[in-house]
Amino acid sequence: MDNQVEEIKQKLDIVNVISKYLPLKKRGRHFLANCPFHNEKTPSFTVSPELQIYKCFGCGKGGDVFTFIQDYEHVDFKDALETLAAQAGVALIKNAQISQAESHHKRLIEINHHVARFYNYILTSHPLGQSALKYIQGRGITDQTIKLFQIGYSPAEPRLILNYLQKKGYQPSELTATGSFGFSQYYAGRFYDRFQDRLVFPLADFRDRVLGFSGRVLPPEYQSKSYSSRSDQAKYINSPETDIYHKGQMLFGLNLSKEAIRTQNQAIIVEGEFDLISPYQLGIHNLVALKGTAFTAEQLQLLHRYTDSLVLALDSDFAGNSAAKRSIELADQMGFDLQVLDLGTTYKDPDEAAKADPEFLKGQLAHTIPVWDFLIRSTVARFSADTIRGKSQILSTVLPFLAKISNLVIRHDYYRSLANEIGSGYDSVLQEAQKYEGQKSATPHLPPPPSVSASIDPASPSFSRSEEYLLSLIFSARNPVKVAQKHQSVLSSFTSVRLKPIVEALLAASEFDPRQFQAGLPAEIRPSFEQIFLVATGLNLEPHRRSFEIRKTSVQIITAQLKQKLASLGAQIARLEAGGNQSQMAELERDYNTILSQLSKLQSQKL
Numbered sequence: 001m002d003n004q005v006e007e008i009k010q011k012l013d014i015v016n017v018i019s020k021y022l023p024l025k026k027r028g029r030h031f032l033a034n035c036p037f038h039n040e041k042t043p044s045f046t047v048s049p050e051l052q053i054y055k056c057f058g059c060g061k062g063g064d065v066f067t068f069i070q071d072y073e074h075v076d077f078k079d080a081l082e083t084l085a086a087q088a089g090v091a092l093i094k095n096a097q098i099s100q101a102e103s104h105h106k107r108l109i110e111i112n113h114h115v116a117r118f119y120n121y122i123l124t125s126h127p128l129g130q131s132a133l134k135y136i137q138g139r140g141i142t143d144q145t146i147k148l149f150q151i152g153y154s155p156a157e158p159r160l161i162l163n164y165l166q167k168k169g170y171q172p173s174e175l176t177a178t179g180s181f182g183f184s185q186y187y188a189g190r191f192y193d194r195f196q197d198r199l200v201f202p203l204a205d206f207r208d209r210v211l212g213f214s215g216r217v218l219p220p221e222y223q224s225k226s227y228s229s230r231s232d233q234a235k236y237i238n239s240p241e242t243d244i245y246h247k248g249q250m251l252f253g254l255n256l257s258k259e260a261i262r263t264q265n266q267a268i269i270v271e272g273e274f275d276l277i278s279p280y281q282l283g284i285h286n287l288v289a290l291k292g293t294a295f296t297a298e299q300l301q302l303l304h305r306y307t308d309s310l311v312l313a314l315d316s317d318f319a320g321n322s323a324a325k326r327s328i329e330l331a332d333q334m335g336f337d338l339q340v341l342d343l344g345t346t347y348k349d350p351d352e353a354a355k356a357d358p359e360f361l362k363g364q365l366a367h368t369i370p371v372w373d374f375l376i377r378s379t380v381a382r383f384s385a386d387t388i389r390g391k392s393q394i395l396s397t398v399l400p401f402l403a404k405i406s407n408l409v410i411r412h413d414y415y416r417s418l419a420n421e422i423g424s425g426y427d428s429v430l431q432e433a434q435k436y437e438g439q440k441s442a443t444p445h446l447p448p449p450p451s452v453s454a455s456i457d458p459a460s461p462s463f464s465r466s467e468e469y470l471l472s473l474i475f476s477a478r479n480p481v482k483v484a485q486k487h488q489s490v491l492s493s494f495t496s497v498r499l500k501p502i503v504e505a506l507l508a509a510s511e512f513d514p515r516q517f518q519a520g521l522p523a524e525i526r527p528s529f530e531q532i533f534l535v536a537t538g539l540n541l542e543p544h545r546r547s548f549e550i551r552k553t554s555v556q557i558i559t560a561q562l563k564q565k566l567a568s569l570g571a572q573i574a575r576l577e578a579g580g581n582q583s584q585m586a587e588l589e590r591d592y593n594t595i596l597s598q599l600s601k602l603q604s605q606k607l
């Protein structure tokens with residue numbers, strides 16, 4: 001396995017791999033991009049073709065091509081290995097020791113794919129699905145769209161699919177583990193299909209793996225005559241939480257829309273399957289469905305891989321939903337630009353608008369409204385601002401949202417806008433808003449990421465920071481070995497334990513190859529070298545400027561060391577003055593004066 005990992009690394013260039021996911025720009029000896037793992041405006045995500053690594057100096061994430069795929073795609077090492085092996089054209093040797101959990105997950109996904117194909121076959125090609133097919137075609141869904149989304153129908157009699165799956169060798173315990181099947185006394189202790197006599201939508205992840213299903217009950221006139229459905233059954237049901245399906249991590253349609261979202265840098269968020277499918281059929285492809293109005297952090301992080309702009313095409317009353325408030329707050333904190341699709345009172349959802357007036361829907365999508373403007377307008381329209389009660393309802397609905405806007409300037413601009421809308425004074429609205437600003441946030445505010453200059457700063461009182469900077473300056477030279485030998489005395493005086501192995505390896509080298517140098521370091525030291533080297537390749541200093549910086553930083557390091565020695569000697573002399581050991585004190589005073597003279601000469605040098 002290790003040999004195959006190395007083979008894949010040899011055949012793939014990290015720049016080519018990452019450029020498929022991010023727009024990289026060459027700067028000096030490395031490539032830069034805005035980090036996909038945290039929100040930033042100034043690129044600090046750095047890719048080194050020499051070391052075949054990446055590093056973000058904002059959030060600290062870094063690693064090799066395997067780490068990138070794992071972090072970016074949210075997959076484990078095994079999945080990253082399979083993805084990169086396919087790109088490299090390497091046939092993986094099957095490992096006989098696949099873990100039991102991995103084998104179990106793979107088995108469940110296989111079952112789900114068989115189930116999706118079976119349901120789709122029943123809907124499109126079997127007499128049992130004719131009524132359901134008539135219903136979905138009546139909603140304007142084409143055969144091509146049915147095939148694309150693998151829409152299916154689960155027949156009222158579960159024995160058909162159970163016999164089909166058992167003939168393929170799947171055990172009852174495996175079928176129940178998918179969440180689609182189970183035993184129930186309601187069915188006389190027999191197996192039942194959770195989705196029977198329902199229209200079924202496979203729920204696939206961004207890698208096209210079917211992890212679960214959503215089922216919509218058919219209107220009474222389309223239901224199977226052989227199945228006496230209960231009148232109280234839910235209109236939509238989803239797979240329960242299983243080992244592979246987690247509702248909070250699922251975005252319906254992302255497997256089909258992710259490239260359109262990435263290309264257009266915008267994701268349109270809808271609530272249900274038909275709200276996505278109908279516009280998609282019109283050519284609007286940058287959509288995902290939430291299955292509700294509330295985001296989870298996992299869903300937002302997933303979307304952040306592809307875009308930083310969201311258009312909410314949700315229920316017009318979502319402003320009154322406390323879960324929506326937390327979702328909008330979280331999305332705002334994560335740096336998303338939030339817009340709203342306003343369908344007014346004309347259509348209740350994107351599905352209805354897509355079928356009745358496609359041009360209206362496209363026009364509204366071209367003129368979306370900032371979420372805060374929409375919240376104010378829609379709430380003012382719902383409650384009368386002409387009455388005290390109406391104003392109170394408007395303020396209590398809108399202010400909890402506005403009070404959590406992360407940008408203070410924008411927040412207060414919207415306070416002023418709200419005051420104008422309801423005909424009140426800005427100061428009074430501001431005072432009312434402070435009640436909500438004082439409340440604990442629904443989501444923690446993330447601390448600002450450290451800057452590059454904060455991680456390596458030659459002016460820092462810390463020896464380690466100045467020593468790191470000096471090494472970065474040396475590694476930025478065309479021939480680091482030659483420059484290091486020239487400054488051997490200051491390098492040999494380094495005090496940082498984690499930097500000494502790097503210095504020793506550099507001084508012992510006869511030539512410098514970044515990857516060979518990295519490989520020769522102890523494993524625990526390599527991250528320090530990688531960070532120093534990435535900073536080095538981004539310095540882009542002219543030779544004379546580099547020489548000046550090296551001299552200046554060397555003087556700072558030596559000065560700090562001499563001052564530390566003086567402080568130590570001063571403390572010893574003070575103790576001896578109290579104890580009366582004159583001969584030893586005289587020796588220490590001579591050392592003190594010698595170092596003081598060295599420090600004076602050093603500080604008088606012209607750089």
